[in-house]
Amino acid sequence: MFGEPLTSDVPALVADKLGFIREVTPAFCHAFEWREQDLTGKPLALVVPGNMQDAHHLGFARFLETGRPTLLGQPLTLPVVRGDGRHQTAELCIDAVEGPDGWVFRATAVPREEPE
Numbered sequence: 001m002f003g004e005p006l007t008s009d010v011p012a013l014v015a016d017k018l019g020f021i022r023e024v025t026p027a028f029c030h031a032f033e034w035r036e037q038d039l040t041g042k043p044l045a046l047v048v049p050g051n052m053q054d055a056h057h058l059g060f061a062r063f064l065e066t067g068r069p070t071l072l073g074q075p076l077t078l079p080v081v082r083g084d085g086r087h088q089t090a091e092l093c094i095d096a097v098e099g100p101d102g103w104v105f106r107a108t109a110v111p112r113e114e115p116e
Contacts, residue, residue: 017102
């Protein structure tokens with residue numbers, strides 16, 4: 001679906017058009033101290049800090065409505081919620097492809113600092 005497959009050594013996750021996590025790599029789980037079963041099938045918002053939730057939902061909805069990206073495909077430095085609830089700054093790159101069941105989103109997340 002994406003130009004390159006999701007590999008287990010890259011911290012990444014895949015979400016569907018409804019914002020539910022459908023796949024998560026072992027590297028993401030290790031980097032951010034999550035268990036795969038605690039993320040798979042859950043809302044993507046689980047890894048988005050509370051103070052960024054509204055912006056996340058707004059941007060997600062706007063993209064689904066218009067199909068025009070504003071942040072996709074470019075590096076972003078943002079906090080990610082870890083499994084222990086702390087935040088960790090990461091370099092993110094989010095891509096989207098339209099498949100037979102609608103849009104699918106992939107985010108890679110490389111930790112950049114110690115957790116807060």
